[in-house]
Structures are given as structure tokens and as C-alpha cells.
Amino acid sequence: MALKFKFIHNNINVxxxxxxxxxxxxxxxxxxxxxKEHKDGDFVLVFLGDGITEHQLELTWLRDRTEPYDLGDNESHxxxxxxxxxxxxEHHKKMGCICYExxxxxxxxxxxxxxxxxxILPTRDK
Incomplete structure (x- = not known):
């Protein structure tokens, strides 16, 4: 039996x-x-979509977290x-958020x- 898995979302904490x-x-x-907001306010999950694919980005906020997250070497993306x-x-340059080229x-x-x-990747021909 071959199982089929489908990507649903990625999660990051903010x-x-x-x-x-x-x-x-x-x-x-x-x-x-x-x-999704936890009933006692411990956390809030917000799912973002691109309007094109079904894949979502889950942003998790934890009420008791006050320090920035340790992203280590930040090799994942x-x-x-x-x-x-x-x-x-040009849009990202104006925003000042380009960190590596x-x-x-x-x-x-x-x-x-x-x-x-x-x-950020360009659309390329196969």
C-alpha cells in the first residue's frame, strides 16, 4: 500500500x-x-494563504513569550x-527587508x- 502525503502548512513562532x-x-x-484562539488566551494561531495554492503558513503567538526566538544558524527557510x-x-528593496542576495x-x-x-525565486521555464 502506497501512502500519499500532502503538504498542508509550515509553522513559525512570532x-x-x-x-x-x-x-x-x-x-x-x-x-x-x-x-484559532485558545480559550484561555495562551496562544493564537493565524493561518496565512497565498490565494493560489492550498499550502498555508501558520504564525503561532504564545502569550507568555517575551524574548526573541533563537533561530540558531537560521539555515531553514x-x-x-x-x-x-x-x-x-524593487518592492522588497523599498521595504528594506532584503537580507541576502x-x-x-x-x-x-x-x-x-x-x-x-x-x-524569493523567479518563475523559470522547465
């Missing part, structure tokens, strides 16, 4: 959920698709492909308010 939601909306056009790479680059590979990374890196 200190200021509203600031993060605003960043992902401005930087990547993501919007809130659902929210989430990648986004964009239809107009040059326009996206690899012109040889034709990609760059932006950094969110919590220090997570997001890879």
Missing part, C-alpha cells in the same frame, strides 16, 4: 503577530484564512516563486520581523 501578519501581507501578498522577479525585488543563482532572501528568512 513575537508580535499583528506586525508579522502586516509584513507577510505587504511583502508577499499573504492573507489570513483562519484563526520558506521559498516563494514570483511571476515578476524584478518588481518583487545570490546573483549567480538569480535568487534573494528577505527577512521577516522575527528574523526568519524567505527565499
Amino acid at each position: 513575537l508580535d503577530q499583528e506586525k508579522s501578519i502586516a509584513f507577510y501581507k505587504e511583502a508577499l501578498g499573504l492573507s489570513e484564512v483562519k484563526r 520558506i521559498a516563494f516563486r514570483v511571476d515578476d522577479f524584478e518588481a518583487a525585488y 545570490n546573483k549567480d543563482m538569480g535568487i534573494y532572501f528577505i527577512e521577516d520581523p522575527d528574523g526568519y528568512w524567505l527565499e
Whole structure:
């Protein structure tokens, strides 16, 4: 029997959920698709979608967390492909969120308010 698994979401923890939601909306056009608030306010989960795929980004806010998250070497990242790479680059440059560029590979990374890196890739022919 071959099991089939489907990607549903990625999760990251954030200190200021509203600031993060605003960043992902401005930087990547993501919007809130659902929210789950724990009954006693311990945590809030906000799921963002791109309106194109079913995949979501879950932003978790924990009430008792006050210190920035230790991202270690921050070698993990989430990648986004964009239809107009040059326009996206200019938009992110104006936002001041580009944190690394690899012109040889034709990609760059932006950094969110919590220090997570997001890879931006152009649409390429196969």
C-alpha cells in the first residue's frame, strides 16, 4: 500500500503577530484564512494563504513569550516563486527587508520581523 502525503502548512513562532501578519501581507501578498484562539488566551494561531495554492503558513503567538526566538544558524527557510522577479525585488528593496542576495543563482532572501528568512525565486521555464 502506497501512502500519499500532502503538504498542508509550515509553522513559525512570532513575537508580535499583528506586525508579522502586516509584513507577510505587504511583502508577499499573504492573507489570513483562519484563526484559532485558545480559550484561555495562551496562544493564537493565524493561518496565512497565498490565494493560489492550498499550502498555508501558520504564525503561532504564545502569550507568555517575551524574548526573541533563537533561530540558531537560521539555515531553514520558506521559498516563494514570483511571476515578476524584478518588481518583487524593487518592492522588497523599498521595504528594506532584503537580507541576502545570490546573483549567480538569480535568487534573494528577505527577512521577516522575527528574523526568519524567505527565499524569493523567479518563475523559470522547465
